[in-house]
Amino acid sequence: MRPSIAASMLVLIAIGFAQPAYASACRAREVFVPAGVYTPFFKTEGGTRWVPVAPICLGEAPVTNEDFLGFIREHPDWRKSRIKALFAEDSYLADWQDDFTPQPEAVSKPVTFVSWFAAGAYCEARGGRLPTVAEWERFAGGSVATSQHGAAPFAFAMGSSAPELANTALKFPGIWEWTVNFNSALVSGRIGTSEGADSSQFCGDGIRAVDPSNYGAFLRYSFRASLRANFALKNLGFRCVRAVP
């Protein structure tokens, strides 16, 4: 490990230990995630990278239909009869009975069929933003999940591998989640080799997967690569983060 990286890691770890005071800055239904580093799944010619991740307050569970309804009441431009195609495709809130009525049995379940724009607008209205890929992978990209019998979708994020997040209230109800920079994924539609990028499609060739047997990570990156900002999918929801002051 190069000295500069070791030094920044030490600094971050030190910050990490100084965190407890910040924890109280998080609201109810939020989990405090201290500063740390994240190793991106794809490395470059320079070798494995380290991305520093600042401390955040993280929603303990994805945003629910009930939460989202509250947002739509405050910002009626986002209701499904009004939304423009650029900001959400036709399937936006497809499972809601109308503009202001989610399925009764789904009220406290994660809202899905929401686009990146809608998710981002919600988080912004609540004083936050969507997590970055680095933040999300750090708190949620831990072990690879397995399918549930007869149920789609797969639950691909079963928990965090970050030790400081063990035994928190984080919930992963088996849906994909939007990230603010989902369009950084450079897996092309082709074979997910450890190269991960086709150099005629993507500048910056020589990107390699850190662990080609981590198929959960491949699936998440592959899924992100298939997304467009206005997509509203059955198994794609979101949660928000807030920077810690």
Add this chain to the structure above:
Amino acid sequence: MKHVAWMAAAFGLIAPVCAGNPEVSASLATSRTPAGFEEVRGEERAVMTSAPHVPPPLTRRHATKVLLDIEVKEHTKLLADGVSYTYWTFGDDAPGQFIRIREGDLVQTRFSNHPDNSVAHNIDFHAATGPGGGGEASFVAPGHSATFTWRAVRAGLYLYHCVAAPAGMHLSNGMYGLILVEPKQGLPKVDKEFFIVQGEFYTNGAYGERGDQRFDMAKAVREQPEYVVFNGHVGALMGENALRLKAGESLRLYLGNAGPALMSSFHIVGEIFDDVYGEGGTQINQHNVQTTVVPVGGTAMVDLAMDVPGNYQFVDHSMFRAFNKGAMGALQVEGAARPEIFSGRQSEQIFSPGTHLQRVAAVTSTNADHGKGVYERICTTCHQPDARGLPGVFPPLAGSDFLMSDAERAIRVLLEGLQGPITVNGQAFNGVMPDFSLADDEIASVLTYVRSNFGNAGSPVTTADVQRIRAMNRTVRSSR
């Protein structure tokens, strides 16, 4: 929204919805003929059939535009009796449907990913020449579809499969099928055609373990599947589902191997392939083949006639895959017996030839073959293969009085070596025989061998004898 819709209706606007990126207005889609390609006439829906059946041979003599709709579903199915698995399939099942088109066809493919699916998918046609075989062009999230057009520039039998990352997992979950691009003049006609695709499943539980099974990446990377099956499920082509034909009918099998790891050695037990289109190409490149290779991600076609009625199993001849992992199917051939080709069992008798164990007195506790081996390895150089030695140089062992009169001395010679003048059968010898550092059982075996062969008829030497002499020698030496 409502007022715009009214305006649209009022003005009679027809609005094909652009879902995302618009279609590329490439010259492919027009009726202009790029130089060098056959003219494409008309259009038709692709003909597709579910396993194991194949669409009938094409009758058109021109290239056409083929409209191909292919959809991916993720759903739970039975892999084996009592074993369920979440399959990812083109259409409803693994393998996907067999597509039959003609060389020169323009295939407009609409690839759809069902909205209930959990991951992004795509499709790579091995018959398409262009980046990714369609993989990039077709990559879509659930609830979306993509259209791309490719020209079938080469005839042959090709695999198609999903190639979204990680591709090995998509293949292992059932995302594969076959597409036949008939040559312009068609293939030689046969009476019956079927298709068989071999594929592997990597389940977290062992073969046959009941209940819901899940994909196991570690086993996949190690290339150790629990299941190797034909047409997507254990027993898909057995029992009631055996392939049926009449004796004497000509048969063509379209074979594919989706892997993702193991090559297939395809064999019909009790049959021979008359013509083989190796690797699914358009040329018969071998006749009279018992077992043909189907490469991973590849195909083969075999033509044969089955003349003798009965039940024939076909396998991947890697035998533990056939018997312990499910790589077995059957052909049921109906017809009149053909005793002039194969009689079947004609008679049964008792077989009692008497024991073949000869009584050889000399061979008791030591192994005569072992002794022979030692003799040939160590002794023949000097004493010669016929044990007659070299006159004046190496004494004979055949009929040797020196050897036969004193067994203990013989043991000591092999333990210590021998030098100095000796007389054998009246002849004088004065040489050096080294100690060959033989083990006790080797000494016993070789002495027994020599003493009972080459015209000698002496008592055997046991390992215990040798051990006794060796121990005595040690005592003698240490007491000096």
Add this chain to the structure above:
Amino acid sequence: MCAGGAVKRALKGIAIALLAVVAMTTRVTSEPGERSIYQLDSSWVEDNGRALRLPALEGDMQLLALIYTTCTGTCPVTVKAMQMFSRSMPDDAKERIRFLLVTVDPDTDTLATLRKYRREMKLDRRFKLLRGSASSVRELAAVLGFNYEQIESGQFAHSNLVTVLDSRGEIVHQQTDFATNSKAVLEVIRQHPVER
């Protein structure tokens, strides 16, 4: 994001009416305005210092690429191809399309850097070079389906997508091999009527 001033609505209304009139004789796409990326209404600054809001680009077709000036990979190739395309376009196309280069690295690509880049790459007045906030860039890229990620300081991995917007700001064509195949764009320009 869903900005809707009265002026904008009026303009949209006029555009819709105009479209309805020309719809009889020209190729019609989706409902007008629905998919225009100008609805993002983000704020940018051109390399000459002038402020620009996205909707101001309405009226001309745009050939748009996201780049950064220190890119040594495919960006220079793409930009060169765009510059040559601008020079060699036939007259009927020349007046209908403009060129937009947006930097994905606003930290390094200051206005001065962009001006220098313009000089070095010999980009004519048909080119606009835009700098905006990181979130404006991310949003624009997301809407275009353009992927990018900072891999080292000042280095980005990114796709090679170029996009053609019609005069309303809707995406009508995209490709990743513009450097070797600019004919397709010419076709697209010809298929889209002037709507000013």
